[in-house]
Amino acid sequence: MKTSLSKISTISSREFISVHKGPKLLFLGAIHGNEICGPKAIHLVIAEIESGKIELEKGSVAFVPVANPQAHKLGKRFVDENLNRVFAPTKNPKTYEAKLANILCTLVDQSDVVLDLHSITAKGEPFIYLDFPTKNNRALAQALGPKIALVGWPELYKRIGQGSYSSDTTMYSAKMKKDTLLIECGQHSTPKSTEVAYLAIIATLQYYGVIKGKPKKQKLTEVIMDNVYFRQNQRERFAKDWKHLDPVKKGAVLYIDKEGIAIMTPYDGFVVMPNAKALNGEDWLYLGRGKKA
Numbered sequence: 455m456k457t458s459l460s461k462i463s464t465i466s467s468r469e470f471i472s473v474h475k476g477p478k479l480l481f482l483g484a485i486h487g488n489e490i491c492g493p494k495a496i497h498l499v500i501a502e503i504e505s506g507k508i509e510l511e512k513g514s515v516a517f518v519p520v521a522n523p524q525a526h527k528l529g530k531r532f533v534d535e536n537l538n539r540v541f542a543p544t545k546n547p548k549t550y551e552a553k554l555a556n557i558l559c560t561l562v563d564q565s566d567v568v569l570d571l572h573s574i575t576a577k578g579e580p581f582i583y584l585d586f587p588t589k590n591n592r593a594l595a596q597a598l599g600p601k602i603a604l605v606g607w608p609e610l611y612k613r614i615g616q617g618s619y620s621s622d623t624t625m626y627s628a629k630m631k632k633d634t635l636l637i638e639c640g641q642h643s644t645p646k647s648t649e650v651a652y653l654a655i656i657a658t659l660q661y662y663g664v665i666k667g668k669p670k671k672q673k674l675t676e677v678i679m680d681n682v683y684f685r686q687n688q689r690e691r692f693a694k695d696w697k698h699l700d701p702v703k704k705g706a707v708l709y710i711d712k713e714g715i716a717i718m719t720p721y722d723g724f725v726v727m728p729n730a731k732a733l734n735g736e737d738w739l740y741l742g743r744g745k746k747a
């Protein structure tokens with residue numbers, strides 16, 4: 455709670471409005487300050503609209519390249535607290551991020567569609583958080599580009615008792631009846647993640663008919679989050695150097711426990727967010743069931 459006046463207190467947004475009525479789209483970058491693919495991709499698209507390379511056919515589009523300006527300036531994930539845990543309006547915001555959330559939520563309120571652009575620390579292919587698998591969100595997910603969507607995080611978090619306090623961009627947007635997805639575009643700072651973010655923005659604009667063109671429909675595999683393994687002991691070790699979204703067959707050894715017993719997967723699925731450096735009691739890896747959409 456150490457908010458001071460020296461923090462950047464202005465959020466920049468840029469809006470383009472067609473003379474023809476249509477859906478209102480909102481794109482958010484750098485909700486986590488150190489994730490730069492969103493800002494970079496958004497600036498590319500803004501430049502293309504300004505130069506006339508892209509023209510709006512209908513509706514409007516608002517861009518917030520940097521949703522957490524102070525954290526972005528410092529190259530940090532957040533300043534006081536994770537903006538994507540407190541993304542809801544509050545009467546008396548105490549922290550920097552709670553104040554940002556109040557402004558950003560009003561932008562969500564004025565939109566029909568919200569896409570939140572992120573990147574991750576680990577290597578791995580891009581994926582989508584399809585936390586609210588409505589018909590519209592599922593159809594948008596198939597247009598976005600990545601081939602994998604994770605489903606069921608809110609339910610899994612609730613089951614393991616971590617879901618009650620948390621609100622992120624998609625949870626707030628879904629509550630306000632908006633179409634919404636969060637995309638993890640790849641590893642931080644890689645040119646590839648900027649390209650993935652750029653293509654996702656273009657595909658979303660096309661999907662809603664805001665610009666010309668038709669996005670390619672992807673064969674999307676939905677990975678249903680099912681199981682979490684918490685680390686019990688530092689002598690436990692992964693059976694192999696798991697990468698995020700590695701597919702596993704039923705009976706494959708996930709890890710060796712402290713007694714030397716092999717812990718196997720109970721079904722065909724995917725290893726999700728393995729963390730080899732987990733401390734005792736922390737989430738060690740997740741397992742999801744795969745299903746072709």
Ligand SMILES: [Zn+2]
Pocket residue numbers: 486489572573
């Ligand atoms: Zn993020």
